[in-house]
Amino acid sequence: MKKEIAVKKAGTKEWIGLAIIALPCMLYSMDLTILNLAVPKLSEDLQPTSAQLLWIVDIYGFVIAGLMIPLGALGDRIGRKKLLLIGAAVFGLASVLAAFSNSANSLIASRAILGVAGATLAPSTLSLIRSMFEDPKQRTLAIGVWITSFSIGGAIGPVIGGIILEFYWWGAVFLVAIPIMILLLILGPFLLPEFKDPNPGKMDLISALMSLTAILSAVFGIKMAVTEGLHFQPVFFILLGILIGWLFIRRQQRLDNPFIDLKLFENRKFSTSLSLNLLAAFMLFGMFLFIAQYFQLVMDFSAFEAGLWGISSGIGFIIGALTTQYLTTKFKPVFIMTAGFVLAALGFGLLLFLGGSFDLFFIVSGFTIFSLGIALVFTLVTDAIVGSAPPEQAGLASSMSETSSELGGALGIAILGSIGTLAYKNKMFRSDLQNELNIVDSLGGVIARANQLSADRASDLIVLAKEAFTNGMHWTAGISVILSLTLAFLCLNSLRKVKPI
Incomplete structure (x- = not known):
């Protein structure tokens, strides 16, 4: 009879350490969203060109996407805790530089440095979880907490940003990072373990x-x-x-x-989970783009009101991520992931009913449900990715997990965004108001130009544009329903016979 190897259980120190590393993860996602509200004020102050403004917003995500894999591999070599603490120090210093930037170019440079530091946070923290929580059930719960921290950051970012901007200048949104990073630098050396590959080999630059x-x-x-x-x-x-x-x-x-051990991809659990992670992010970020616009442009909410209602997504993610570990005690992970995709399909399906008297109900309930379903998927595929990689390659596996999310999100915004835009234009240009359009090919553009028209024509055009935008959203939601159900089937078919971690 095969003797089972005893797995060390995490204790109080590890759980407190998890709380500490959850803070920079929350900050990481806050920094992706909080700047959006500050754009009008910083534009008035710094007067960036349109190209500079685009780089101010995008450079952070660009640098993170590009550096995650190299820095994940570096963490496996020099030590994950060391890389995390270095990244935290750089993030804090770059936040100060960003807050007090006096030109568009200096803000772009500061945001780029923030991206370098941010690229150390997600893979370092996730690979540390792999080292701290050896027990699979504890690790699933810990990863659920880790994902929850990102969800909370993304949800409260616009709310905190709105509050800060009510009372302070635009640069103050960056200073939120300072106390969090100081806390991490003080407690991290005592509460977090160090782990690195004992035989890493030379890093191929x-x-x-x-x-x-x-x-x-x-x-x-x-x-x-x-x-x-x-x-x-x-x-x-x-x-x-x-x-x-x-x-x-x-x-x-x-x-x-x-640099990357391609043998990892021979592990069916690893490769399939990585693919599911990318496709789940594809749907999630694609719909986030439309929902944020729908709140403000169709339902006429302010940015702060949109941020408050957007918390519904964070609630769905928190519930999904934190209940996953309990569900794994009752059901096999593959069935939970399948159910997650089915729930996501249901949530996306509710968005097909937008355009009537109950818009707020359908968008909030749909947003919450598909976020809950995808949280179940994210938690389990992330667990599968880091758990199926050897411990010495956990940093690289973690960075590959995060990079697949970044690429999936970028593809979702591009492809689903393009489909929604085509549906919007098709409806607009088939209308009898097409002579009013000229170069206006977006709902935001129509609203911006409406004051150039008579009151009646402007009202008719805005109503039509809102209907066209809703039509575009129906198309993207419908595609997401079909994709979710397809992934549910593929998940069940591909992972059902794969041995658990």
Whole structure:
């Protein structure tokens, strides 16, 4: 009879340590959303060009997406706690620089440094969880808490930003990071364990550069396609990213000490979970884009009101992430993930009823339900990704998990955003008000130009534009329903016979 190996249970120190590393994760997602509310005030103060403003908003996410894998691999070599503490110190200093920036270019540079530091936070914290919580059930709960911290940060970011901007200048939104990072730097050395690969081999800098270039090029091309449409430049950058990615994989196959161990992908649980993670993020971020606009442009909510109602998504994520561990005591993970995709389909399906008298009910309930369902999926696929990788490669696996989310989100915004925009334009340009449109091809643009028309024509045009935007949202929600149900089937079919971690 095979003797079971006893697994060490996490104690009080590990759970307190989890609370400490949850704080920078919350801050990481807050920094992605909190700046959006500050854009009007910083634009008035710094007077950036349209291109500079785009870089102020996007550079943080670009740098994070590109550096996660190289920094995850670096953490496996120098120590995950060390990398986290270095990242926390740099994040705090860069936050001060961003807060007191006196020009658009200095703010762009500060946001880029924040991105470098932010790229250390998610993979370092997740790989530390892999080291701190050896027991699978405890690890599932810990990852649920980890995901919850991101959800809370994303939910409260707009609310806290709105409150801060009521009383202080725009730079104050960056100073929220300072006390959190100081707390991490004080308590982290005592509460967090250090772990690194005992035999890491030499880090291949060429591979690191290729990984960075491939991801940055692809994400930049996708974002350019979203903002400018599909023309030569975005296609060039996307194809360049794919080409460098292919050359990167070929290089890994030849190296004695590859930057990424491609044998990880031979593990069906790892590769399937990584794919499900990307596709779940694809749907989630694609719909986030439309819901945020729907609250403000169709329902006429202020940014602060939209932020408050947007907390419904955070509530769904918190419930889903924190109940996953309990559900695993009753059901197999594959059945929970399948149920998560079915719940997501139900939530997306409720958005098909938007455009009537009960819009607030349908959008809030749909937002909550699909967030809950995808939280179940995220928790379990993240657990599967870090749990199926060897402990010495947990940092790399964690960064690959986060990078797949970033790429999935960028693709979701680009593809679902494009589909919704095409549906919007199709309805608008088939109307008898098409002569009023000229270059206006978005709901925001119509609202901005409405004051140039007579009151009656402006009212008719805005009503039509809102109906067209709702039509575009119906298309993206319908596609998300079909994709969710397809993923539920594939998840059940692909993972049912895979052995648990």
